[in-house]
Amino acid sequence: MQPKHLRFKLLLLLLPGLFCALFWQSTFPASIVHADSVITPTPEGTSGEPLKLTFPTAAEHPISSWRPALFPIPYALGPHDHFYLDRPIAVTEVNWPLPDYRYGYQEAETDSPHTGVDIDAPLHTPILAAGDGKVVFAGYGLALGGGNTADPYGLAVVIKHDFSFDGQSLMTVYAHMEKIEVKVGQSVTTGEEIGRVGITGNTTGPHVHFEVRLEKGNTYTVQNPELWMVPPTDSGVLVAQIKNKYGGTINGKTMWVKSLTSGQTWTVITYADVNVRKDPYYQENLALSDLPAGEYEISCQYNYQTYRFNFAISPGAITPLAFSPENGFALADLSDATNDAFLLPVNQ
Template sequence: MEMLFTSTLTSTPKNTSTPTPTLPSLEFSIPSPTATTTTESPWRPPAYPVPWAPTSHDHFYFSRPIAAKDVKLPFTNYRYANVFFGDHVHTGMDIPADLRESVLAAGDGKVVWAGYGLYRGGISLDDPYGISVVIKHSFGYQGQPLFTVYAHLDETIVHAGDIVAAGDEIGLVGNTGESTGPHLHFEVRVGENDFFATRNPALWLAPPQGWGVLAGQIMSSGGRLLENESVYIHSRLDVENEDEEDEVWIAKSYTMEGINSDPYYQENFVLSDLPAGYYRVNIPYIWTVFTKVIEIRPGEVTYITFEGWKGINVTEPPKPEILFAPAP
C-alpha cells in the first residue's frame, strides 16, 4: 500500500531555494535499440543508457532506483495517478523491493531533503512519506529543474547538501510512513519540489533494453478523458488459441485531480516495461470490448487513443496548441 492522500490536500511546503536560471543540457548517446526479450522471460535486461531520448519529445533521463536483474514492475494498483481506498490519488510509482535493499540515486544532483517531514514540513514522525530523500538534479528539462523523491525508507545514507551521482546508494528500502509493506515510492517532480508538481515516472525512467512503453488517452465518444478505466494488454494475439500462453498486463486511466500529464503526450494512462513485440489491447466500454493489435517498439513510446465507439487507434499525440493548456 502507499501514501493515503486525498484530493483536498493543500500545497506542500517548499524545501529548496529558488532554482538557478539556467541548467546544463544533457548530452545524448543513443545506440540502435534491438528487441532481444520475450514476455516469458522473468529476467530484466539492463536499461538503456541515460539520458535516453529516441525522439525530441522523450525524456528518459533517469536510471532505475532499485538495482535488480529480475523483473520488478511497479505494483499494478499503485502506478501513477491511480486511486485506492476511496479517493486517495497516487503521485508516483511503487517499486517492490526487499526490506533494507539499497536505494540508488536516479541521476546526478544535490540532496535537498533527507529524513522525516517531506509532506508536512519539519520533523514530523507521522509524515505519510516516512523517511525520504529528495534530489535536485544537476540537469533540467526545457529550462525547468527536476527533482526525484524516494520515500518510505528504513534509513538514509545521505544528508541534505550532499552531492550524489547516478547509482550512488542514498538509502535503504523500508516501511516508514503510510505503507503496509517494504517498497520504494518514487516520484519525479518538474519545476519545483512540490507535491502537485509530479509527472509519471514511467515516462522518465529509462526502459530496459529491448523493451518499450505504451501510453495514450482513454476518452468517451465525445472526447472527454475518462478516469479510472481499465486497459488490458494481452500477449496472446489470437483469442481463440487456448494452447498459447496469455500474459496480461492491466493499466488504469488517471484520476486527474492533482495529477499532471506530460505536455507533449497529454496521456491519461501509461504502462511501462513491456518487452518489444505485438500485443492485443482490450478496452471495455458500455457492454462492448474493443480490440486492437499494436506493436511495442524497443526503447520507444507507442501511443494509442481510445474514443468510445470510434475504437482504438495507434496514432500521434494531439497537437498541444489545440488540446493542451498548461497549468497557470
C-alpha cells in the same frame, strides 16, 4: 578520446535504420540516442557564456538473470521522449513498478491519486540515486513538515538533479526508507546508494515510493515516472488517451493489454482523476512501461460494448494510442500537441 565529429559519424554508421540524415544538423554526445528530429538545446539563463551541457552519469548496468540491462541514460529514441533517469532499485533486483498501484491510481480509502510508482523490494535493499544531483531534503516531514514522524512519506530523500527540463528543475523523491545514508547539500551521482528500503510512513509492505517532480519557482508538479525511467533494452512503453464521446477523459477505467507472443496479460487502469498531471506532449491518462517488444492487443468494455485493437511495441520507444467510443482504439494523432521539440537535459 575521439573527436565529436568522428563519434557522430560512427553513430550514424551503427544505427542507419534509426536516423534520418536530413534532420541532423548538430553533433551530439555519443551517450545519447535520438532520431527523426532536429534537437536544439536551450540554456537556462542568459549569462553570455558558451552553452555547456552536463548529462547524467551513465551508470554501468550489469546483465541480470531476470531481464536485459537498461539503455544508457539519457536516452531518447523519439523527439518527445525524456528517459533521463535510472531505476532507484538496481537491475540485479526485480524492479518493476507495482502493477496494482501505479501513478494516477487511487484507492477507495485514500483522498488523492498516487503521485508516483511503488517498486517492491525486500527490506534493507539499497536505494540508488536515479541521476546526478544534490540532496535537498532528507528525513521525516516531506509532506507535513517539521520533521513529523507521522509523515505519510516516512523517511524520505529528495534529489534536485543537475539537469532540467523545459526550463523547470527536475527532482526525484524516494520514500518509506529504513535509513538514510546522505545529508542535505550532499552531491550524489547516478547509481549511488542513498538509503535502504523500509516500511516507514504509510505503507503496507517494504518498497520504495518513487516520484518525479518538475519545479518552477516555489511550486512543483508531479509526472509519471514510467515516462522518465529508462526502459530495458528489449522493452518499450505504451501511453494512451482514453476519452469519452465529449472529449473528456474516462477516469478509473480498466484496460487489458495482452502479448500476442507470450499470452501474458497486463491489467492497467486509467488515471483516477482529470486533474492528475499528464506529460506535456503525450497528454496520457494511461501508461504502461517495461513491455517486451512485440505485438499486442489492448481491450476494454465500455457501455456494454467490447473494443479491441492490435498494436506493436518497439525497444526503447513510446507507442501512443487513443480511444473514443465512436472510433474505438487507434494510434494517437499528436500533431496538435503543445511541445514540439525534444529538450536535452541542461546543466543548471
